Amino acid sequence: xTVEAGGKFSVELRSDRETAWPDFPFxxxxxLDDAKMALLMxxxxxxxxxxxxxxxxxxxxTVLVRAMSALIADKRLIEVxxxxxxxxxxxxxxxRAALLLGERRLQPGLLHEADGxxxxxxxxxxxxxxxxxxxxEAASSGFAAVEREGLSVxxxxxxxxFATMDPEEGLLPAAVSDxxxxxxxxRGERMRAQRAEIVSRRLAYERDPFAFVHGGEADTSVLRxxxxxxxxxxxxxxxxxxxxxxxxxxxxxxxxxGHRAELFLAEAARAIASWKGVECVRAEELRExxxxxxxxxxxxxxxxxxGEHGSGEPGDSSAKDRQGDGSAEPPxxxxxxxxxxxxxxxxxPESHSDNSRLEDCSGAxxxxxxxxxxxxxxxxxxxxxxxxxxxxxxxRDRLLxxxxxxxxxxxxxxxxxxxxxxxPPKGKIADVAFDATFRAAAPYQTMRRHGKTxxxxxxxxxxxxxxxxxxxxxxxxxxFVVDASGSMAAQQRMRAVKGAILSLLQDAYxxxxxxxxxxxxxxTAERILPFTxxxxxxxxxxxxxxxxxxxxxxxxxxKGWETLQAARARDKNIVPVMIVVTDGKAxxxxxxxxxxxTAGAIWRExxxxxxxxxxxxxxxxxxxxxxxxxxxxxAALLAEAMQGDCCRLEHLDESAMAEAVxxxxxxxxxx
Amino acid sequence: MSSMLIxxxxxxxVGQLEMKRALLLxxxxxxxxxxxxxxxxxxxxxxAVRAIADLVPGLSVINLxxxxxxxxxxxxxxxEHxxxxxxxxxxxxxxxxxxGxxxxxxxxxxxxxxxxxxxxxxxxxxVNTVEREGISVSHPxxxxxxxxxxxxxxxxxxxxxxxxxxxxxxxxxxxxxERVEVIRRRMAFEADPExxxxxxxxxxxxxxxxxxxxxxxxxxxxxxxxxxxxxxDIGIALEVDGHRADIxxxxxxxxxxxxxxxRTAEQADVREAAMLVMPHRLRRKPFxxxxxxxxxxxxxxxxxxLGVGAQ
Numbered sequence: 001x002t003v004e005a006g007g008k009f010s011v012e013l014r015s016d017r018e019t020a021w022p023d024f025p026f027x028x029x030x031x032l033d034d035a036k037m038a039l040l041m042x043x044x045x046x047x048x049x050x051x052x053x054x055x056x057x058x059x060x061x062t063v064l065v066r067a068m069s070a071l072i073a074d075k076r077l078i079e080v081x082x083x084x085x086x087x088x089x090x091x092x093x094x095x096r097a098a099l100l101l102g103e104r105r106l107q108p109g110l111l112h113e114a115d116g117x118x119x120x121x122x123x124x125x126x127x128x129x130x131x132x133x134x135x136x137e138a139a140s141s142g143f144a145a146v147e148r149e150g151l152s153v154x155x156x157x158x159x160x161x162f163a164t165m166d167p168e169e170g171l172l173p174a175a176v177s178d179x180x181x182x183x184x185x186x187r188g189e190r191m192r193a194q195r196a197e198i199v200s201r202r203l204a205y206e207r208d209p210f211a212f213v214h215g216g217e218a219d220t221s222v223l224r225x226x227x228x229x230x231x232x233x234x235x236x237x238x239x240x241x242x243x244x245x246x247x248x249x250x251x252x253x254x255x256x257x258g259h260r261a262e263l264f265l266a267e268a269a270r271a272i273a274s275w276k277g278v279e280c281v282r283a284e285e286l287r288e289x290x291x292x293x294x295x296x297x298x299x300x301x302x303x304x305x306x307g308e309h310g311s312g313e314p315g316d317s318s319a320k321d322r323q324g325d326g327s328a329e330p331p332x333x334x335x336x337x338x339x340x341x342x343x344x345x346x347x348x349p350e351s352h353s354d355n356s357r358l359e360d361c362s363g364a365x366x367x368x369x370x371x372x373x374x375x376x377x378x379x380x381x382x383x384x385x386x387x388x389x390x391x392x393x394x395x396r397d398r399l400l401x402x403x404x405x406x407x408x409x410x411x412x413x414x415x416x417x418x419x420x421x422x423x424p425p426k427g428k429i430a431d432v433a434f435d436a437t438f439r440a441a442a443p444y445q446t447m448r449r450h451g452k453t454x455x456x457x458x459x460x461x462x463x464x465x466x467x468x469x470x471x472x473x474x475x476x477x478x479x480f481v482v483d484a485s486g487s488m489a490a491q492q493r494m495r496a497v498k499g500a501i502l503s504l505l506q507d508a509y510x511x512x513x514x515x516x517x518x519x520x521x522x523x524t525a526e527r528i529l530p531f532t533x534x535x536x537x538x539x540x541x542x543x544x545x546x547x548x549x550x551x552x553x554x555x556x557x558x559k560g561w562e563t564l565q566a567a568r569a570r571d572k573n574i575v576p577v578m579i580v581v582t583d584g585k586a587x588x589x590x591x592x593x594x595x596x597x598t599a600g601a602i603w604r605e606x607x608x609x610x611x612x613x614x615x616x617x618x619x620x621x622x623x624x625x626x627x628x629x630x631x632x633x634x635a636a637l638l639a640e641a642m643q644g645d646c647c648r649l650e651h652l653d654e655s656a657m658a659e660a661v662x663x664x665x666x667x668x669x670x671x
Numbered sequence: 672m673s674s675m676l677i678x679x680x681x682x683x684x685v686g687q688l689e690m691k692r693a694l695l696l697x698x699x700x701x702x703x704x705x706x707x708x709x710x711x712x713x714x715x716x717x718x719a720v721r722a723i724a725d726l727v728p729g730l731s732v733i734n735l736x737x738x739x740x741x742x743x744x745x746x747x748x749x750x751e752h753x754x755x756x757x758x759x760x761x762x763x764x765x766x767x768x769x770x771g772x773x774x775x776x777x778x779x780x781x782x783x784x785x786x787x788x789x790x791x792x793x794x795x796x797x798v799n800t801v802e803r804e805g806i807s808v809s810h811p812x813x814x815x816x817x818x819x820x821x822x823x824x825x826x827x828x829x830x831x832x833x834x835x836x837x838x839x840x841x842x843x844x845x846x847x848x849e850r851v852e853v854i855r856r857r858m859a860f861e862a863d864p865e866x867x868x869x870x871x872x873x874x875x876x877x878x879x880x881x882x883x884x885x886x887x888x889x890x891x892x893x894x895x896x897x898x899x900x901x902x903x904d905i906g907i908a909l910e911v912d913g914h915r916a917d918i919x920x921x922x923x924x925x926x927x928x929x930x931x932x933x934r935t936a937e938q939a940d941v942r943e944a945a946m947l948v949m950p951h952r953l954r955r956k957p958f959x960x961x962x963x964x965x966x967x968x969x970x971x972x973x974x975x976x977l978g979v980g981a982q
Contacts, residue, residue: 057833058913062795082788083745085803092805096758110802126788169830188913195903196896199917203894206702418741418785419803434750435759435804470741471785533780534823 021209026067027219028205028212030198031189035064037272038182038292042160043072044230045271048181048264050139050161052124052172052296055186060198061164065120068162071224075160076117078110080135082126086421087436090134093149095435098442106153111135111144114159121163125170128471130420136179149439178257181264183296230274237270239281242371246286249375254290254298254382264293283374290378298379417470425467436466476513477531477567477574478504478661481560483551483582483625484521490547493625494519497581498542499654504661505535517542518563520556522549523588527559531567553586553638554606561613576618578644579661583626584634603634610641620644621664623657677864681722682874684715685853689839693947694723695878696837697815698730699885700926701771704836704919705794705816707779707827707951711842716819720775726879733769733814735776737783745789748804761808766799769814779818780827787831790816794834833912836919838951881930889929894921894936901941901976908975909968911952920948938976945972 026036038051053061069077080089091109098104106112110119111134121127121135138144144157163180165172177183189195205212239247244266251261268289269281278285422436441464448459482497484490501515515538517529529541557580564576589602590609614620620642624635639646647660684691693706708716724732735744746764753759765774766789776782776790793799799812816835820827832838843850860867899921906917921936923944928936950968 056912057830058915060914079800081800081802082785082792083741083801083803087805088802088807095805107805122792123788166830169828188911190907192900192903192907195906195914195917196899198914199899199902199921200896202914202918203921207890417783433804434753435748435806438753439805534826537823 022213023066023069024063024202024205025213025216025220026064026071027223028201028216029060029064029067030194030201032060032064032186034291035061035184035186037275038184039064039068039162040227040230040275041182041268041271041292042162043068043227044234044274045267046158046160047267048271049260050163050180051182051184052177052180053162053164053184053186054167056168056188057166059186059188061186062122065122065162065164068118070220071227072118073224074116077120077162078114078117078159079120079122080110080127080131082123083418084110084127084131085419086130086134087439089131090148091144091146091151091153092436093151093439093442095439095442098439098445104150104443106146106151109144109146111138111157112155114138115144115155115157116159118160118162121161123165123169124163124176125165125167125172128418128420130471132176136176140179149436150443177296178260180296181260181268182292184292185295226275230271230277233277233279234270234274236279237274237281238279239266239270243269243281243283243286245368246283246371246375249371250286250290250294250378253372253375253379254294256294256297256299261293261297265289268293287378290382294379294382298382419468420471421469422466423469424463425465429465429467431468431470433466433468437464440464440466476577477564478513478515478577478579479531479560479564480515480517480529481525481556481578481580481582482517482519483553483556484519484545484547485549485551486547489583489625489627490521493581494545494547496649496654496657498545500657500661501529501538501542502535503654503658505533505538516563518556518559519545520552520559521547523552523555525552525556525559527563550588551582551586552588552590553582553584554590554602554609555588556580556582557606557609557613558590561609561616561618564618565616577621577664578613578618578642579621579623579664580635580638580642581623581625581657582635582638583624584622584636584638585626585632586634606638607641610638614641614643619664621661622646623660624648677868678721678725679718679857679860680868680871680875681719681726682878683856683860683867683871684719684722685856686849687715687719687841689947690716690719690841693837693839694719694817695882696923696926696930696947697817698723698727698882699930700889700922701813701815703815703922703926704834705814705818707832707835707838708817708819709822709838709840710819711821716841717775717777720773720817724773726875727882729771731772732775733765733772735765735769735774735782737776737778737781739765739786741785741789744786745799745803746801746806746808746810748806759805761801761806763810766793766812766814767810770811772814774814774816776816776818778820778824779831780820780824784828787828791830791834829912832951833915835951836923837947839947840950884932885926885929888932888934889926891934892925892928892936893934894925898924898936898938898941901938905941905945905949905972905975908971909949909952910954911949912954916948916952920944923948942972942976 029036035053038053042048042051053065055061066077087109089110091112092107094103094105094107119135119139121132124132127135134144138157139159139161142156142158144155146153161180189198201212244262247262247265247269250265251259254261256262265286266281266289269285272285272288273279273281276285419433422433437460438458441458441460444461444464445459448461480497480501482493484494497517501517504513505515514531514533515529516527516531518525519528520526528545529538532538532541560578560580564578567574568576584606586602586606587599589597589605620639621644622635622639622642624633624639624646626632626635626648635648636646645664649656649660681691690706690708693708697703697706710716721732724730742764744765746767747762749760749762774790782790789799793812794814794816797811797813798809800809801807818827818835822840826832856867902917902920902924905920906914909916911917920941921944924936924940927940927943928934931940946968949972950964953964953968
């Protein structure tokens with residue numbers, strides 16, 4: 001449909017996504033075999049919860065999902081765009097029916113339209129919670145419940161669920177990723193011939209999309225037929241007791257929470273068997289299924305040992321650590337405390353069952369042992385192919401458990417931000433949500449007709465008014481307050497912090513954060529790095545980092561506080577975070593020449609300043625760098641006074657430092 | 672845009688060859704994917720963008736200010752119509768207006784995340800899908816995305832960077848004589864815009880002809896398979912994410928060939944294209960001091976093209 005400049009056009013409830021071009025065909029997509037398999041598996045077996053494709057941008061995930069449209073004749077692919085508001089997703093009152101007929105009727109939302117179809121969540125990690133939550137709820141319960149605007153409707157909705165995301169952009173909460181039975185990590189092609197072929201096909205498609213699609217029609221038909229056959233066969237595919245046991249063992253070895261894992265394993269194996277044309281599930285199918293079902297829900301512990309690092313896919317020796325991490329990192333796990341991975345990477349992590357850690361495979365029941373060994377082997381093969389950042393769990397644990405609470409600092413007061421839902425006004429009336437207000441007023445029009453002045457189209461009362469609730473993702477303003485005093489350790493500290501800052505600034509999904517640094521030594525504190533988002537600027541300012549002298553901790557804290565306050569004065573929406581890197585051994589007070597310069601007085605001064613900071617709403621992390629056998633633990637005390645978290649870094653390397661900060665930020669305010 | 676306003680002519684812009692080249696390529700091939708212009712203030716960025724829209728008939732610049740609200744960008748419920756008639760009508764936003772035109776975002780690094788999300792969506796599919804406020808509509812949104820930013824203020828989300836086909840760096844002119852020429856021309860323009868325009872009318876016309884010829888030639892440009900392999904080698908060597916870089920590399924090379932009046936794209940086109948297509952897609956390693964980046968990039972491209980590091 002064409003739009004005249006400044007013109008307006010009316011719109012009926014559209015039923016199909018308008019694309020000028022036909023979708024790029026499934027069979028024409030190069031590689032991505034695992035992702036293709038996962039999508040087909042879910043198409044064969046709807047009980048798999050959904051498929052989550054994670055991977056770098058431009059790797060073809062979205063193109064692949066869209067290609068499913070053509071493969072399944074009786075299902076449409078429904079997209080949920082990022083600008084969707086809750087009312088369109090969940091459904092709302094049909095205002096027109098209310099106005100014209102005086103009836104309270106449901107205007108179906110995307111969740112209703114999805115019934116019997118396929119739902120695509122592109123960039124799922126960027127969807128606001130108000131939209132994602134009802135979708136996941138409907139996906140797991142099979143019902144779309146509408147409780148709003150005087151409506152109370154519950155209807156069945158069953159759909160296939162496909163989601164894509166780039167993990168660099170942000171992580172998914174475990175509760176969400178858990179729902180997906182299958183996860184595949186998608187990477188770009190690294191082999192030259194295939195890469196060139198991808199470009200060639202894409203260009204051919206762009207040159208003449210219809211001809212290109214038509215040319216692939218034969219292959220598409222074959223695929224379509226095979227898929228239909230497999231769907232039909234599924235009901236006849238059985239899984240026997242032995243296979244069930246293996247599934248359970250696998251789930252245990254992988255230390256997956258709950259029972260979903262084994263259920264998904266069983267159903268996935270059935271789908272695979274059906275695709276192969278086989279009517280019973282064997283160990284082979286379970287082995288294959290495990291590749292899809294485990295990666296995003298397996299955890300260290302169980303039979304799996306932490307020595308098992310891979311650094312990317314086998315054979316990919318050039319994968320750098322960053323790539324290795326990024327390529328395989330499962331979505332973030334927020335699990336309940338107590339069942340997490342232990343406090344120390346050294347000690348044996350707690351696990352659900354003790355049986356699964358048997359090293360030797362001899363035992364009372366040989367059959368059970370054999371199954372256990374097989375399960376173990378399967379899990380290890382998967383664990384070896386994926387790198388999970390083990391080091392960090394210990395740090396993350398502590399931050400999680402010290403529980404500074406969840407910061408929901410995404411609400412926006414101004415008209416800026418993404419409109420996510422409408423709500424009754426609080427206080428001042430501004431940013432009216434006309435659609436919602438309208439819907440609220442519509443059912444009462446007949447009643448109000450008598451009181452209406454002539455010429456009024458709609459009579460809106462005060463209680464009908466709805467405001468737009470908006471959300472903005474706000475960046476953090478991070479200030480490192482670093483102890484530059486002392487000798488050797490100081491150099492190490494500074495280097496580690498510098499490295500961490502540069503590393504953090506490069507984090508893809510941290511681009512909205514700004515980072516600064518204050519260093520304290522001798523008698524004073526100095527601003528070394530003004531707040532910046534630029535790696536270049538940070539490199540320049542952090543080129544030289546002088547160290548040495550006494551430890552004026554209080555001065556450092558004070559300077560840090562002033563700096564953050566100034567930033568807050570400029571923009572009240574920032575999230576101020578202070579990261580204090582010290583061993584806590586202050587030996588220089590705020591004012592030299594004071595009568596009482598005992599260690600005790602100096603320390604009390606620090607605590608006092610710290611307390612003030614703690615009360616001011618600044619989020620604090622104290623990185624305890626105390627070394628040595630006999631520890632005073634002052635940093636922890638400081639953290640407490642500041643109402644902040646504390647973590648200890650045994651080894652002062654930049655990645656541990658960066659991880660500690662990431663843990664703090666990632667856990668606390670990723671939506 | 673007021674018709675009284677005369678824009679500085681494209682052909683009269685001094686220097687800034689890379690930026691002009693990038694804009695011209697997008698004018699020849701509107702499906703190329705836009706350009707990100709990085710540079711200090713006052714380097715004629717917006718002048719150039721307005722100038723090229725002026726040059727090419729039917730091409731307008733739609734400005735997306737950083738402070739724009741979501742409603743304005745994506746489109747929203749036509750409230751007046753709704754109140755008067757009770758009917759839901761879509762009021763198109765900037766994305767609708769930008770269809771077939773240039774969408775210009777100054778200081779794009781300051782754009783709110785959710786607006787970036789919206790841009791990415793539209794830029795990807797060429798369609799803006801709206802599901803909000805009781806409205807459900809899709810409309811075409813094929814535009815040339817031109818963004819500017821000051822690198823000192825931080826970088827863009829890699830997701831967004833990947834959507835820009837090309838990126839260029841602009842700085843103030845270094846050579847004194849060129850700087851003098853910049854001021855001289857600017858003052859002449861301000862003094863008498865019409866006369867200034869007339870002085871450059873021929874150059875403008877020749878430029879436009881060249882664009883039109885290139886546009887016609889573009890669909891017939893032949894890209895030998897060998898070049899696809901070279902593009903793959905470069906992408907692999909530079910460790911770029913995904914495949915957009917490769918695809919854009921070839922499209923840019925073909926556009927360069929068309930611009931040059933040739934029927935076949937050559938290795939030299941790929942090399943030149945790489946300098947426009949790759950810089951913003953590189954994986955940055957920590958402790959990398961910038962500045963040496965450009966020459967390193969040239970070296971990496973050259974090696975890749977020699978087959979060093981190819982798989």
